[in-house]
Amino acid sequence: MDEKTxxxxxxxxxxxxxxxxxxxxxxxxxxxxxxxxxNLPRAANPAVEPVPPYRLERGA
Amino acid sequence: MSAHTLSLAEAxxxxxxxxxxxxxxxxxCLARIAEVEPRLNACIRLMAEDAKAAARKLDxxxxxxxxxGIPIGVKDIIDVAGLPTTCHSAQxxxxxxxxDAAVITRLRAAGAVFPAKLATHEFAIGGPAFDLPFPxxxxxxxxxxxxxxxxxxxxxxxxxxxxPAALGTDTGGSVRHPASHCGLVGLKATYxxxxxxxxxxxxxxxxxxxxxxxxVEDCALMLGIMAGGDYTQNLAGGxxxxxxxxxxxxxxTDQPADPEMAAALDEAARLMxxxxxxxxxxxxxxxxxxxAVNRTILYAEAGAIHExxxxxxxxxxxxxxRRRLLPSQFVSAxxxxxAQRRRGEMVTAVLEAFSRVDLLLTASSMDPACRxxxxxxxxRTYPRQARTPFNVTGHPALTIxxxxxxxxxxxxxxLVAPAFEEARLLQAAAGYERAAPWKGMAPNP
Numbered sequence: 001m002d003e004k005t006x007x008x009x010x011x012x013x014x015x016x017x018x019x020x021x022x023x024x025x026x027x028x029x030x031x032x033x034x035x036x037x038x039n040l041p042r043a044a045n046p047a048v049e050p051v052p053p054y055r056l057e058r059g060a
Numbered sequence: 061m062s063a064h065t066l067s068l069a070e071a072x073x074x075x076x077x078x079x080x081x082x083x084x085x086x087x088x089c090l091a092r093i094a095e096v097e098p099r100l101n102a103c104i105r106l107m108a109e110d111a112k113a114a115a116r117k118l119d120x121x122x123x124x125x126x127x128x129g130i131p132i133g134v135k136d137i138i139d140v141a142g143l144p145t146t147c148h149s150a151q152x153x154x155x156x157x158x159x160d161a162a163v164i165t166r167l168r169a170a171g172a173v174f175p176a177k178l179a180t181h182e183f184a185i186g187g188p189a190f191d192l193p194f195p196x197x198x199x200x201x202x203x204x205x206x207x208x209x210x211x212x213x214x215x216x217x218x219x220x221x222x223x224p225a226a227l228g229t230d231t232g233g234s235v236r237h238p239a240s241h242c243g244l245v246g247l248k249a250t251y252x253x254x255x256x257x258x259x260x261x262x263x264x265x266x267x268x269x270x271x272x273x274x275x276v277e278d279c280a281l282m283l284g285i286m287a288g289g290d291y292t293q294n295l296a297g298g299x300x301x302x303x304x305x306x307x308x309x310x311x312x313t314d315q316p317a318d319p320e321m322a323a324a325l326d327e328a329a330r331l332m333x334x335x336x337x338x339x340x341x342x343x344x345x346x347x348x349x350x351x352a353v354n355r356t357i358l359y360a361e362a363g364a365i366h367e368x369x370x371x372x373x374x375x376x377x378x379x380x381x382r383r384r385l386l387p388s389q390f391v392s393a394x395x396x397x398x399a400q401r402r403r404g405e406m407v408t409a410v411l412e413a414f415s416r417v418d419l420l421l422t423a424s425s426m427d428p429a430c431r432x433x434x435x436x437x438x439x440r441t442y443p444r445q446a447r448t449p450f451n452v453t454g455h456p457a458l459t460i461x462x463x464x465x466x467x468x469x470x471x472x473x474x475l476v477a478p479a480f481e482e483a484r485l486l487q488a489a490a491g492y493e494r495a496a497p498w499k500g501m502a503p504n505p
Binding site for chain 1: 405
């Protein structure tokens with residue numbers, strides 16, 4: 001990822017201070033996340049529900 | 061035999077028989093801490109005087125539980141009333157706990173005493189690190205190597221015979237990792253079985269509190285108090301007739317293990333079969349998928365916890381913690397839901413496996429502990445493990461020593477049981493422990 005795009009993402013995430021003082025760590029974080037994203041499997045069924053499901057307690 | 065070398069169970073038996081007092085046991089443990097702590101950095105804070113006062117009171121009482129007068133170390137993300145819970149971080153140096161964590165309340169009521177808060181990776185994720193308010197714990201088997209983490213001080217303290225047991229926490233394997241590298245028994249019980257109240261969270265839906273001990277019996281005694289119940293009843297049951305699914309692909313193809321680690325796993329499977337277990341191969345989703353799901357959920361949950369500090373005081377984290385937490389601020393809501401959806405399918409896959417077998421046998425770590433100062437090897441080897449799958453699914457998982465590497469460092473294996481079947485898990489681990497020659501091996505830190 002180029003630095004301009006990384007800066008845009010960092011500022012959008014509110015990480016101005018980290019971008020100013022720990023730029024290499026922010027770039028490292030974006031690369032790490034991209035690697036995990038590549039390995040993240042998608043559910044075969046597009047309608048499958050996530051775990052844990054939201055549940056309203058009885059009597060709430 | 062010095063009292064600090066006794067197992068928890070043996071110390072408990074002597075206290076019950078009045079041949080050892082809680083004060084004598086504590087004094088010997090404190091002397092051991094004074095001897096080896098300067099070389100291991102396992103402790104963040106000693107509470108010697110508080111513990112001595114508690115032990116003196118217990119000297120005059122009849123034991124109500126097996127933990128009466130037993131000194132237990134506490135990972136410093138777990139609250140003890142009136143003491144700082146630093147999380148090994150400059151972000152939290154001023155935080156003082158108002159109340160005991162629920163698990164401390166249970167242990168204290170059972171008669172345990174708490175002589176030390178123990179080192180951790182910063183916020184249970186960042187370490188080993190040398191740019192924090194406290195130094196990183198070291199491995200008692202070889203002080204140039206790390207002890208595993210994030211419950212690093214817990215592993216080092218119990219392996220070094222400073223304390224008979226310690227509390228750790230486990231979000232992606234952080235009880236079982238130090239157990240693997242320090243030659244201990246580490247248990248992550250079924251999600252929710254041990255209360256998390258008063259424990260600083262890393263990721264709410266993945267976090268577990270668990271014991272690190274030197275024997276399976278000690279682990280069962282700790283769990284009995286931490287979770288409530290008697291987990292010692294089946295310990296003599298052995299392995300005969302248990303159907304064990306061997307998840308080979310984790311360490312053979314997903315993340316090929318160190319050859320000695322792989323050989324030790326095969327030898328353990330052979331030994332379990334010789335003891336009467338029925339071994340078969342089981343296939344689960346790939347480790348890389350489990351890892352990605354675990355990390356995505358962890359990022360989403362930890363990101364909410366750390367958002368304020370990441371935005372306003374990122375300089376107060378160790379570099380490694382900052383690098384491991386910053387991805388949390390970029391994870392998308394869509395990816396989080398995708399991970400939670402896949403998590404459900406992974407639970408189903410493990411449930412399906414348990415329709416055919418009673419337990420699973422897998423690797424824990426793929427490698428023995430690397431040098432603590434070798435940053436590249438730390439980063440390469442930390443994710444090479446098969447523990448995160450069972451944080452994703454919530455099934456109980458136990459790590460136990462499976463031998464010694466040619467470098468002299470411990471090897472390990474992992475056993476996994478269906479939800480709430482901790483008694484069966486401990487039964488099998490005790491059976492393996494009796495058959496394997498590793499019990500009693502100790503480091504010389």
